[in-house]
Amino acid sequence: MDSAIVNRNVDTVYFNWRKRLSDTKYHHGNLKQALIEAGLDILCAEGLEKLSLRACANRAGVSHGAPKNHFATLAVLHGALATEGFKRFSATMREHMINAPKDAKSQVLASAQGYVAFVEENKDLFRLMFSMERQPDIYPELLPASREAYSVLREVAQNMSPENCENPQGQLSVETMLWTFIHGYAVLKSNKQFYTANAETGADPKLEDIFPRFLFKNE
Amino acid sequence: MDSAIVNRNVDTVYFNWRKRLSDTKYHHGNLKQALIEAGLDILCAEGLEKLSLRACANRAGVSHGAPKNHFATLAVLHGALATEGFKRFSATMREHMINAPKDAKSQVLASAQGYVAFVEENKDLFRLMFSMERQPDIYPELLPASREAYSVLREVAQNMSPENCENPQGQLSVETMLWTFIHGYAVLKSNKQFYTANAETGADPKLEDIFPRFLFKNE
DNA sequence: CACGAATGTTGACACTGTCTATACTTGGAT
DNA sequence: ATCCAAGTATAGACAGTGTCAACATTCGTG
Numbered sequence: 001m002d003s004a005i006v007n008r009n010v011d012t013v014y015f016n017w018r019k020r021l022s023d024t025k026y027h028h029g030n031l032k033q034a035l036i037e038a039g040l041d042i043l044c045a046e047g048l049e050k051l052s053l054r055a056c057a058n059r060a061g062v063s064h065g066a067p068k069n070h071f072a073t074l075a076v077l078h079g080a081l082a083t084e085g086f087k088r089f090s091a092t093m094r095e096h097m098i099n100a101p102k103d104a105k106s107q108v109l110a111s112a113q114g115y116v117a118f119v120e121e122n123k124d125l126f127r128l129m130f131s132m133e134r135q136p137d138i139y140p141e142l143l144p145a146s147r148e149a150y151s152v153l154r155e156v157a158q159n160m161s162p163e164n165c166e167n168p169q170g171q172l173s174v175e176t177m178l179w180t181f182i183h184g185y186a187v188l189k190s191n192k193q194f195y196t197a198n199a200e201t202g203a204d205p206k207l208e209d210i211f212p213r214f215l216f217k218n219e
Numbered sequence: 220m221d222s223a224i225v226n227r228n229v230d231t232v233y234f235n236w237r238k239r240l241s242d243t244k245y246h247h248g249n250l251k252q253a254l255i256e257a258g259l260d261i262l263c264a265e266g267l268e269k270l271s272l273r274a275c276a277n278r279a280g281v282s283h284g285a286p287k288n289h290f291a292t293l294a295v296l297h298g299a300l301a302t303e304g305f306k307r308f309s310a311t312m313r314e315h316m317i318n319a320p321k322d323a324k325s326q327v328l329a330s331a332q333g334y335v336a337f338v339e340e341n342k343d344l345f346r347l348m349f350s351m352e353r354q355p356d357i358y359p360e361l362l363p364a365s366r367e368a369y370s371v372l373r374e375v376a377q378n379m380s381p382e383n384c385e386n387p388q389g390q391l392s393v394e395t396m397l398w399t400f401i402h403g404y405a406v407l408k409s410n411k412q413f414y415t416a417n418a419e420t421g422a423d424p425k426l427e428d429i430f431p432r433f434l435f436k437n438e
Numbered sequence: 439c440a441c442g443a444a445t446g447t448t449g450a451c452a453c454t455g456t457c458t459a460t461a462c463t464t465g466g467a468t
Numbered sequence: 469a470t471c472c473a474a475g476t477a478t479a480g481a482c483a484g485t486g487t488c489a490a491c492a493t494t495c496g497t498g
Contacts, residue, residue, distance in 0.1 A: 025494085031445080052485060063447045065488090070445090074486065130410060131350060150414045176413065176424045177400075177431065184403025191349060194395065195369045205395045212396065212431055247477080271454060282478045284456090289476090293455065 032070040034060040039081045040125065048124040053077060079139025082129045085122065086145035089129070092118040093152045104159030111156045112182045112207055119186040126190060130183075153179050181212065251289040253279040258300045259344065267343040272296060298358025301348045304341065305364035308348070311337040312371045323378030328427060330375045331401045335426055338405040345409060349402075372398050400431065 028034060038059035042051050053074050054064045071077040096114030100106045119126045129146075136143040157175040185207055188194055194204045247253060257278035261270050272293050273283045290296040315333030319325045338345045348365075355362040376394040404426055407413055413423045 028446080053487090054485065064485095065448070066446050068446095068487080072487095127350065130406070130412065131346060146412075147414065173424065173429050177429045180403040180407060180429065181396075181400050182403070183407055184399040184401070187349070187406055188399060188402060193349065193365075195366065205392065210392050210396045210399065250476080272456090273454065283454095284458095284479075285477050287456080287477095291456095 028060070028062055028066075031060060031062060031066060035067055035070060035077065036080050036084055039077060040084065043081065043124045043128065044122070048127055051124075051128075075135070075138055078128060079135070079142045081125065083139055083141045083145045085125045085129045086142070086149045088122070089115075089118050089126075090145075090149045090152055093149070097152075097156075104156075108156045108159060108178070109208060109211065111152055112211070115182050116186050116189065116207055119190045123190050126186070130187075150179070153182070185210075247279070247281055247285075250279060250281060250285060254286055254289060254296065255299050255303055258296060259303065262300065262343045262347065263341070267346055270343075270347075294354070294357055297347060298354070298361050300344065302358055302360045302364045304344045304348045305361070305368045307341070308334075308337050308345075309364075309368045309371055312368070316371075316375075323375075327375045327378060327397070328430065330371060331404075331426055331430070334401050335405050335408060338409045342409050345405070349406075369398070372401070404429075
């Protein structure tokens with residue numbers, strides 16, 4: 001008896017067992033998206049340290065080598081997850097803006113609060129998004145997605161004044177100031193690294209309280 | 220012949236071979252410090268991803284299990300490296316302050332520039348320092364070292380005005396504002412994530428240019 | 439239907455952290 | 469001086485990881 005036939009039979013039995021077990025076909029159908037969602041789940045439930053190609057493959061019900069066809073390396077999967085992160089990041093900011101008054105100041109604060117809210121709810125995803133070296137080519141959608149997120153801040157920054165920068169270079173400086181400020185706050189808060197937490201309650205300083213008032217026009 | 224004696228002889232030969240090879244004693248003498256320095260070297264030369272207990276052990280010329288006696292887990296080594304990082308961090312800021320004019324504004328800018336300079340020269344060490352979950356107990360000297368670094372900013376913040384916070388809560392708000400701003404700038408710059416880089420030169424926005432002028436007293 | 443491309447499986451290799459058992463060294467108590 | 473316990477280093481094992489290569493299966497298109 002040809003050993004290839006034996007192997008085939010064994011494999012077929014194994015395949016049928018897998019099929020009954022997980023109700024999936026040999027071809028998953030949408031493994032790439034499934035792996036991304038598995039990665040997001042792991043980030044949320046177990047943290048960045050537990051994120052691995054094999055863990056994603058396992059959670060998606062495929063073998064450890066399967067991801068290779070969709071993500072050549074772990075870095076590429078990171079890029080894909082960061083891309084999805086930036087999309088949700090933009091959406092969270094815009095949701096907060098929609099639910100806020102439409103005056104300029106409220107919109108700026110709403111975007112900032114959306115920024116912080118996203119970080120609070122997606123701590124490890126946020127870490128992944130912003131701890132990656134800038135490799136625009138690692139994943140094709142990454143750069144556009146991050147630029148889209150930045151454009152949200154750019155919109156609200158149009159209602160802020162560049163006159164209060166040390167060396168105002170126009171609108172660009174205001175955007176950078178706003179981003180720098182919000183990003184710094186979000187990073188320090190998410191890492192629980194505020195030394196200025198309220199001594200009694202342990203609460204972090206509120207974004208609204210330390211937000212630089214001078215940044216607004218017409219006040 | 221007792222097998223223990225055989226083993227002893229074999230081990231003695233092996234020991235002598237090692238001794239000739241690396242000119243070290245069986246007891247390293249100061250392995251803990253050597254491992255920390257090996258870790259810093261690796262962070263500088265190969266990056267955070269390449270930092271491992273075994274790589275440090277290898278660089279220090281000891282076996283892979285040796286670090287266990289000084290750092291129970293990788294997280295503890297991380298804590299030790301972060302501690303050393305915070306000490307150098309404080310020193311860098313203070314050096315910049317010493318070499319700057321003594322007026323309040325120059326001192327604030329100098330500390331900020333020291334902050335950024337450290338991050339630029341110790342990118343992966345900085346990432347390690349600020350990407351660690353706050354675990355004050357992981358390494359005994361970590362918390363004091365990080366608080367010492369923060370106290371540098373606290374000093375210069377005494378020359379800044381809380382009047383321009385949205386909801387000024389006194390000196391604490393100014394400290395938090397300053398730290399948030401500088402930290403955000405340093406993180407974004409070190410990760411090369413400024414979208415507002417000069418279109419022609421590719422240069423990042425300068426800290427001095429976007430520094431919020433309103434923060435200073437008496438101006 | 440056939441065949442190449444796309445997708446998934448399996449096994450291997452070199453890494454990693456961590457645990458255990460063991461050996462050596464040192465320093466202090468007897 | 470000697471002996472023993474604590475400190476320190478080694479070696480081997482185990483599970484887990486990324487990555488690669490060989491192979492199997494399925495899909496899509498001629």
